[in-house]
Amino acid sequence: MMIEIKSEIVSRQTIKPSTPTPSHLKTFKLSLLDQISPNIHGNMTFFYPSNNSSHSISDHGFFHKSKLLQHSISKTLSLFYPLAGRLHDAATVNCNDEGAFFVEAKVNIQLSHFLNKPDLNLMDHFLPTTDPPTMELSNGAMFLVRFTSFSCGGVAVSLSLTHKLFDVSALLTLLQTWSSVCCGSSHPIAPILIGEKFLAPRDELSAISATNRIEAEKxxxxxxxxxxxxxxxxxxxxxxxxxxxxxxxxxxxxxxxxxxxxxxxxxxxxxxxxxxxxxxxxxxxxxxxxxxxxxxxxxxxxxxxxxxxxxxxxxxxxxxxxxxxxxxxxxxxxxxxxxxxxxxxxxxxxxxxxxxxxxxxxxxxxxxxxxxxxxxxxxxxxxxxxxxxxxxxxxxxxxxxxxxxxxxxxxxxxxxxxxxxxxxxxxxxxxxxxxxxxxxxxxxxx
The missing domain is CATH 3.30.559.10 (Chloramphenicol acetyltransferase-like domain)
Structure with missing residues (x-):
């Protein structure tokens, strides 16, 4: 049986780093391996059950979690400062603190209903990148998050991250830092931003990206x-x-x-x-x-x-x-x-x-x-x-x-x-x- 989902966007906002990036770090040069990575966004969605039966069904529980996520993203961006910037070209990030983009949404079904037979075709309802107004307003953000509440109080956290800076190991570091900040840690894991110190980018590569895309019709x-x-x-x-x-x-x-x-x-x-x-x-x-x-x-x-x-x-x-x-x-x-x-x-x-x-x-x-x-x-x-x-x-x-x-x-x-x-x-x-x-x-x- 097909599930019918209706999703509704509650709010959209930009989240800036909690402390501004110092002027000497305003330009971040990527490494050669980042330069040849495609300028696309990867995504990952995490589904969490409602963790207490009484108030989590109310909007209050969702609102509280949402504020925690937003606050912790702001702090995390100060550590991962290029992520709050904008891509200048294939090998340079302009670390201008324009910030990440955060979307709150809700869907009209229960989490268990969805997870009983997860339909991958319905994942668009949870991704920030599939919503045209979000993409326009986010203004080239390299990090987007969509936080969705289910009718039972369960939630989904979807993040969309630029491939220019992140492979899965880097994503894991980001998740560890962000979640520990969200849980109140005062000493989260600090990322090591190497960029061009690993391997300098090459001028002649400014326009290419090393993906052999297989375009299937459908x-x-x-x-x-x-x-x-x-x-x-x-x-x-x-x-x-x-x-x-x-x-x-x-x-x-x-x-x-x-x-x-x-x-x-x-x-x-x-x-x-x-x-x-x-x-x-x-x-x-x-x-x-x-x-x-x-x-x-x-x-x-x-x-x-x-x-x-x-x-x-x-x-x-x-x-x-x-x-x-x-x-x-x-x-x-x-x-x-x-x-x-x-x-x-x-x-x-x-x-x-x-x-x-x-x-x-x-x-x-x-x-x-x-x-x-x-x-x-x-x-x-x-x-x-x-x-x-x-x-x-x-x-x-x-x-x-x-x-x-x-x-x-x-x-x-x-x-x-x-x-x-x-x-x-x-x-x-x-x-x-x-x-x-x-x-x-x-x-x-x-």
Whole structure:
């Protein structure tokens, strides 16, 4: 049964940093990796149950929480001062304290009603970026928040953040700082703003961004959940061969991703009638892989993809692709990760971007999938003072053939958001091998 949601915006406002940015910090130069990141906003929404039956249903409880969020955003912006500024060009933030943008809204349904079978098509009701007046009034804000109340007193906190400054690790730092300020901490985690000190931006790159977008005509996003028990079964299928090669065992992410990739390519073959060569781009966090490493609280884009290729059907047999993934990751860690440090770093990155471009030009048939994993990032610890979230999700409206993996709330399962061409998704979600291990959009309470 389709849920009908009516949402209503209660208020919109700009939030300025609690202390002005000093004049010597007014211009923030981004790093080369930020410069080549696309100027788009990523989003994440956290759903919180009502935490006490008596007054939280009233508007008073919502109003109080909203004030706490606004006040803590103001303080947090002083620490993350570029976030309160505006992008001047692809590599410069004008730290002018124009601020973040905050929207209060309400929806006419109960939270449990929505989470019983979360409909990703309804997520627009919770995002700040899907409301045209908000986008106009927010005037290029790099950080937008929409705070929504449900009729039962539950709430949703949605944030939309510029990709120019934030990868998922940086997002986690922001959430940790913001939520601890909201809970009254006087010593929140301070971000480390490195910018160009990591790698200076390049003038000749001012106009490009390193995203190979796959524009599907119409694509859809679906959620699949792998329980801990099903992941254990999946691992059991490949453990022996994997252990023979590495004397260790595959990770949850490796086995789940291998299965999804295999089923996605099988779906493509079903649709086109032939196997096409394929590549999986997997984003990795560079912070701990660099030598010397960067602190996890370094804010910016410190991610880079490594690639895994499959040229024939048999390359996608589970044990083979899991072994191949680990080999490619090891090779990246041992050889590529250090290309981001030292004299030749800029040159090496420019070469790598060029190589990727050539790869696509020379292999028009190559089917590309992109994966980002937020597993092990403790996003479910985001507590603004009214408990931990029941569910969190990040919807993707921009590109097809993407796979986003996140921990389930229990921490041992994996919540997968898969984006595919509409026709392919209709086939993919019926794939028997997939459904042996994954459940299509189960209730959050399951």
């Amino acid at each position: 694509f859809v996003q679906r959620r699949f959940v792998f329980s801990a028990a099903k992941i254990a079964e999946l691992k059991a299928e490949v453990n022996k061969e994997f252990h023979d090669v590495f004397q260790s065992y595959p990770s949850r992410v490796e086995v789940v991703l291998a299965l999804i990739w295999k089923c996605a390519v099988a779906t493509k073959k079903q649709k086109t009638g032939k196997f096409g060569p394929t590549v999986m781009f997997q984003a990795v966090n560079l912070r701990k892989r660099l030598s010397p490493p960067l602190p996890e609280t370094a804010v910016g884009n410190f991610i880079w993809p490594f690639t895994v290729f499959a040229y024939e059907d048999k390359d996608l047999e589970l044990h083979k692709s899991v072994i191949q993934m680990r080999k490619c990751l090891n090779e990246f860690n041992n050889t590529k990760a250090n290309m981001f440090r030292g004299e030749g770093a800029t040159q090496a990155i420019m070469e790598a971007i060029k190589e990727t471009g050539e790869l696509f030009r020379n292999n028009k048939e190559m089917i590309v999938y992109k994966c980002s994993s937020w597993c092990k990032f403790r996003l479910y610890d985001t507590d603004f003072g009214w408990g931990k979230p029941l569910w969190l999700v990040s919807v993707n409206k921009l590109v097809s053939n993407t796979i986003a993996l996140a921990d389930t709330r229990s921490g041992d399962g994996i919540d997968v958001l898969m984006t595919l061409d509409e026709e392919e998704m209709a086939l993919f979600q019926q794939n028997k091998q997939l459904l042996k291990y994954a459940t299509l959009n189960p209730s959050i309470y399951a």
